[in-house]
Amino acid sequence: MTETPAAFHESARKDRVSKFNWISLVGIPLAAILFQVYVPRFVTYLSYLELPLLVTVYFSLARRSPITGVLFGMCVGLAQDSLSPQHPLGMFGIAKTLVGYFAGYVSQRFEVENSGVRLVLAFFFYFFHQFFYWFLRSALLSEAVSLELGQTIVLAALNAAVAVPLFRVLDKLRITE
Amino acid sequence: MEFFLNRYRNLSVLLVAILAQLGLLAYQSRTGQDVRLIRVWAVAAVTPMARILEAGRGSTSHFFRDYFVLLGVREENRRLKAELDRKELDNQYLREQLSTADRAKSLSIFQQSSKSTTLAAHVIGNSTDTEAHVILVDRGSNDRVQKGMAVITPEGIVGKVINVFSSVSYILSVEDPNFAASVVSEKHPSVHGTLKGHGTGPVSIDYVQNEEMVDPGDRFVASGEDLIFPRGTPACQVTVARDGRKGKEIYAIPSGIQNGLDDVLIVIEGVHGTIPNAPPADQTVHLLEPPGPDGLADTEVPAQGGARLTDLDRDVQNTRAIGAAQHHTFGSKDSPAPNYNLPPTASKPDDAKPAPSPAPGTQSP
Numbered sequence: 001m002t003e004t005p006a007a008f009h010e011s012a013r014k015d016r017v018s019k020f021n022w023i024s025l026v027g028i029p030l031a032a033i034l035f036q037v038y039v040p041r042f043v044t045y046l047s048y049l050e051l052p053l054l055v056t057v058y059f060s061l062a063r064r065s066p067i068t069g070v071l072f073g074m075c076v077g078l079a080q081d082s083l084s085p086q087h088p089l090g091m092f093g094i095a096k097t098l099v100g101y102f103a104g105y106v107s108q109r110f111e112v113e114n115s116g117v118r119l120v121l122a123f124f125f126y127f128f129h130q131f132f133y134w135f136l137r138s139a140l141l142s143e144a145v146s147l148e149l150g151q152t153i154v155l156a157a158l159n160a161a162v163a164v165p166l167f168r169v170l171d172k173l174r175i176t177e
Numbered sequence: 178m179e180f181f182l183n184r185y186r187n188l189s190v191l192l193v194a195i196l197a198q199l200g201l202l203a204y205q206s207r208t209g210q211d212v213r214l215i216r217v218w219a220v221a222a223v224t225p226m227a228r229i230l231e232a233g234r235g236s237t238s239h240f241f242r243d244y245f246v247l248l249g250v251r252e253e254n255r256r257l258k259a260e261l262d263r264k265e266l267d268n269q270y271l272r273e274q275l276s277t278a279d280r281a282k283s284l285s286i287f288q289q290s291s292k293s294t295t296l297a298a299h300v301i302g303n304s305t306d307t308e309a310h311v312i313l314v315d316r317g318s319n320d321r322v323q324k325g326m327a328v329i330t331p332e333g334i335v336g337k338v339i340n341v342f343s344s345v346s347y348i349l350s351v352e353d354p355n356f357a358a359s360v361v362s363e364k365h366p367s368v369h370g371t372l373k374g375h376g377t378g379p380v381s382i383d384y385v386q387n388e389e390m391v392d393p394g395d396r397f398v399a400s401g402e403d404l405i406f407p408r409g410t411p412a413c414q415v416t417v418a419r420d421g422r423k424g425k426e427i428y429a430i431p432s433g434i435q436n437g438l439d440d441v442l443i444v445i446e447g448v449h450g451t452i453p454n455a456p457p458a459d460q461t462v463h464l465l466e467p468p469g470p471d472g473l474a475d476t477e478v479p480a481q482g483g484a485r486l487t488d489l490d491r492d493v494q495n496t497r498a499i500g501a502a503q504h505h506t507f508g509s510k511d512s513p514a515p516n517y518n519l520p521p522t523a524s525k526p527d528d529a530k531p532a533p534s535p536a537p538g539t540q541s542p
Contacts, residue, residue: 030222030223030226033223033305034223034226034227034230036303036305036307037223037227037302037303037304037305037313038227038230038231038301038302038303040303040307041300041302041303041312047303047307048307050307052305066187066190066191067186067187067190070187070190070191070194071190071194074194074198078198078215079219079222080305081305082215082216082218082219082220083216083219083220083223083304083305084304084305084306084309084311085216085304085311085339085340085347086304086306086309086311086339086349086353086355087306088201088202088205088206088211089198089201089202089205089211089212089215089216090198090199090201090202090205091202092305093198093201094195094198094199094202097191097194097195097198098191098195101187101191104187105187140202140206141206145308
């Protein structure tokens with residue numbers, strides 16, 4: 001019985017780094033932000049769908065690189081901050097930077113193509129993002145806001161349920177070599 | 178150092194990104210200034226697409242609405258031709274015209290009738306913060322919009338402008354927790370309060386004393402004291418009013434956003450109106466004279482500096498009058514108990530007798 005070395009798994013995982021063209025890399029986050037700006041006007045409950053976050057998680061997982069995750073999360077977060085005039089720039093930016101880093105980090109150690117894993121990761125990262133955003137607002141801006149755990153968990157589950165089919169759709173945009 | 182950066186490259190990039198954004202936050206908090214350039218870029222990137230989407234949605238919805246309206250009219254015509262009832266056709270047509278009246282027309286009518294100079298604006302988006310109630314409208318500094326201007330609809334207050342760009346502006350909605358406006362009761366103009374948003378659901382009216390008269394159904398209007406909303410602009414209708422620990426707890430439904438927000442009016446130059454039920458400032462109030470003691474015109478008035486008599490005071494006076502009329506000395510056992518069933522004047526034995534002749538040296542009137 002032959003044993004495959006750990007380095008082999010590592011290299012095999014890195015070989016599965018997904019590539020996207022620039023139009024997808026720029027257009028998809030922009031579309032996600034536009035969705036958040038525009039669609040909740042007509043369907044109010046869709047405002048709880050954090051598409052920019054899901055897109056950040058997806059690209060960070062797909063690229064399998066914490067650095068890409070950091071840069072991607074920072075850009076998406078700052079763009080989101082720019083369209084949220086109530087708060088100073090950087091609140092969503094920091095939260096999504098951390099999400100991008102940890103998503104990239106996790107993708108190097110786990111098989112993230114599996115739908116079950118994606119469901120769990122989307123749930124976890126939504127919760128992490130909301131918690132960290134709340135922490136930043138309380139600690140840095142001294143805003144008296146409460147984190148409603150029950151509501152956050154339900155919304156995390158809903159976002160995770162949306163994330164799985166969304167990630168499958170985004171998989172189609174990968175460049176195959 | 179080089180080894181460290183290579184060894185911990187991922188962590189180093191993360192730290193740099195976080196520190197850069199913390200620095201940005203610190204700069205904004207310290208100076209109180211916004212990094213406007215980044216926001217301008219983001220708004221410039223997103224708003225054209227939002228406009229295109231809105232235009233596409235509008236055209237599509239108009240197309241389908243017109244299509245279905247046409248289908249309805251065709252069927253209706255068939256039915257009406259069969260019935261040969263011209264009058265019913267006319268009525269139906271007019272009814273349809275009324276029901277499909279464009280909201281923009283009502284805004285236009287309100288704009289013409291309002292004393293304030295207003296600018297119609299179309300809502301094209303929201304803030305990306307899910308907890309914030311901030312909307313994006315298609316008017317900006319090019320249209321003379323300035324930060325702090327009031328935003329209303331014919332139904333009432335919508336919010337105020339918090340951020341202005343060249344062609345778009347952000348409006349803080351009346352539902353947002355950071356929103357506040359000075360309001361006054363339409364029914365009792367002495368009742369002033371501060372309207373505040375709570376994110377979702379009804380708004381509250383704070384700083385109203387428990388002693389003030391506020392009932393469910395009362396309407397509040399802008400008092401104009403905040404120098405933002407013209408006095409008399411409808412604000413909200415009370416749904417709950419109860420006594421609280423620090424003052425009255427009042428919850429109300431905001432009037433301006435009840436019918437959705439597609440088009441709004443930005444008040445460029447506000448003119449204060451009047452509060453509908455408020456009396457004129459210098460109106461004299463007619464007051465009656467204070468009532469005298471009942472049936473005791475000729476009896477002694479208690480030495481209370483003109484204070485009103487209580488029922489007990491009147492009973493005591495009545496009892497004393499009866500006793501005096503029957504020559505009874507209260508507290509003495511020498512005289513019999515008076516008959517309390519007789520009225521004081523009727524029981525006076527001297528009343529029936531003629532008046533005694535005046536004493537020598539005196540003159541009768």
